[in-house]
Amino acid sequence: MPHIAIIGSGPAGCYLADHLLRLAPAAQIDVIERLPVPFGLVRYGVAPDHQGTKAVVRVLDRVLARERIGFFGNLEVGRDLKLDELRALYDAVVLATGAPDDRRLGIPGEALPGVVGSAAFVGWYNSHPDHAAPALHAVRSAVVVGNGNVAIDVARILAKSAAELAGSDLASPVHARLAALPLETIHVVGRRSAADAKFTQHELAELGTLARARPRVADPAALAGDTPIVELLRGFAADARTAAVEIVFHFGLAPAAFVGDQQLQAVRFTRAGGSTLELPAQLAVTCIGYRSSGCCSAAAVDGVVPNQDGRVDDGLYVTGWAKRGPSGTIPTNRSEAQQVAQRLVAELRDHGRPGRAGLSALLAARGLRRVDHAGWKQIDAAELAGAASDRCRRKFDSVEAMLAVIDPPG
Ligand code: NAP
Numbered sequence: 001m002p003h004i005a006i007i008g009s010g011p012a013g014c015y016l017a018d019h020l021l022r023l024a025p026a027a028q029i030d031v032i033e034r035l036p037v038p039f040g041l042v043r044y045g046v047a048p049d050h051q052g053t054k055a056v057v058r059v060l061d062r063v064l065a066r067e068r069i070g071f072f073g074n075l076e077v078g079r080d081l082k083l084d085e086l087r088a089l090y091d092a093v094v095l096a097t098g099a100p101d102d103r104r105l106g107i108p109g110e111a112l113p114g115v116v117g118s119a120a121f122v123g124w125y126n127s128h129p130d131h132a133a134p135a136l137h138a139v140r141s142a143v144v145v146g147n148g149n150v151a152i153d154v155a156r157i158l159a160k161s162a163a164e165l166a167g168s169d170l171a172s173p174v175h176a177r178l179a180a181l182p183l184e185t186i187h188v189v190g191r192r193s194a195a196d197a198k199f200t201q202h203e204l205a206e207l208g209t210l211a212r213a214r215p216r217v218a219d220p221a222a223l224a225g226d227t228p229i230v231e232l233l234r235g236f237a238a239d240a241r242t243a244a245v246e247i248v249f250h251f252g253l254a255p256a257a258f259v260g261d262q263q264l265q266a267v268r269f270t271r272a273g274g275s276t277l278e279l280p281a282q283l284a285v286t287c288i289g290y291r292s293s294g295c296c297s298a299a300a301v302d303g304v305v306p307n308q309d310g311r312v313d314d315g316l317y318v319t320g321w322a323k324r325g326p327s328g329t330i331p332t333n334r335s336e337a338q339q340v341a342q343r344l345v346a347e348l349r350d351h352g353r354p355g356r357a358g359l360s361a362l363l364a365a366r367g368l369r370r371v372d373h374a375g376w377k378q379i380d381a382a383e384l385a386g387a388a389s390d391r392c393r394r395k396f397d398s399v400e401a402m403l404a405v406i407d408p409p410g
Pocket of ligand 1: 105145146147148149150151153190191192196197198200203254255287288289290326327328329
């Protein structure tokens with residue numbers, strides 16, 4: 001029986017496991033996850049008010065529950081064991097570790113309190129154990145840098161009223177922090193034109209439906225082109241309604257510096273002609289994409305793990321954002337995982353390695369506590385049972401709190 005290990009239980013890892021179940025019917029497959037809970041970007045990246053998108057976890061969870069799959073939660077490759085140790089135990093290992101780190105702008109002031117990357121900001125409002133609350137002091141004006149869907153998510157979560165967040169899994173302490181902000185303006189700033197923006201129509205249009213916020217365009221006369229995105233922006237510009245919070249779209253502004261002494265006060269941008277503009281801001285969220293740092297000896301180069309169609313080395317593969325960079329929707333991972341799984345299976349050899357039994361022995365020898373699928377389901381049940389009446393779930397925001405609701409190992 002060949003043994004395959006997948007590192008990462010986000011959509012890339014789960015879809016890969018699903019394809020491998022079909023393509024390698026004799027293989028035993030283990031999915032290793034550093035947190036006690038699975039689903040990576042679906043749990044911690046998809047916005048808490050987009051529960052329709054998060055519903056894909058039901059499909060992914062069915063994969064993890066399959067008999068030939070072993071879920072090894074609370075086990076971090078790089079901390080608890082090395083990648084090379086894992087490769088010695090399994091016939092094939094796949095990195096599905098995503099791109100969890102923020103890209104940096106590399107401009108002055110990026111370390112000022114009040115400046116935060118989207119991985120950290122989205123991680124915080126999604127209750128990721130790694131991401132504490134950012135500095136949020138009397139935020140009247142927020143600047144969101146970037147013209148992708150993450151920028152829209154951030155603007156929308158900042159803008160929504162309490163009633164609009166009903167049914168989400170946004171944590172109460174997070175909501176309390178956001179609701180207390182004296183927010184008046186959210187600037188969404190792109191370095192290129194409106195026609196170049198990477199927003200999708202549905203996400204952008206949603207901003208026009210919010211209760212306490214209204215989108216508008218800083219310079220409607222400069223809107224050029226007839227793409228659906230530009231047409232939506234023209235509609236925003238023509239809407240004369242007023243609201244408590246304005247979401248102002250700017251284009252053609254390249255970030256130049258975060259300005260402030262002890263705390264962010266403004267963001268400076270330059271235009272193509274060289275002129276500058278300063279937008280006042282007590283919070284700036286950079287939504288300019290993510291990077292993978294790789295895993296142990298499989299280091300990333302320019303934010304991705306170097307590979308040839310998913311192959312990194314003999315018996316070592318990569319899929320998802322760690323393979324191709326931070327682009328595409330959740331279903332993109334399914335089709336990509338199919339190609340990686342086909343290649344892996346074509347090259348798979350049974351070396352007689354111990355696989356799951358060897359990994360379990362290593363964990364026992366090191367005194368490491370594995371969270372299996374049953375343990376995750378206990379965490380899931382506790383989160384669902386703990387939900388307030390206007391929330392669908394109360395997420396634990398620390399590993400300790402997650403482990404505390406699992407029956408101790410027998
Ligand atoms: P993205 O779509 O690639 O957008 C990144 C933005 O950052 C672009 O506007 C880019 O501008 C800008 N940018 C990059 N470097 C910059 C710099 N140095 N200075 C100024 N701006 C810079 O990435 P994303 O928003 O992080 O989203 C990641 C993926 O997840 C995307 O495929 C997205 O569609 C997906 N996603 C989907 C949803 C949804 O469907 N609801 C929600 C969230 C995310 P340029 O275009 O000029 O490079």
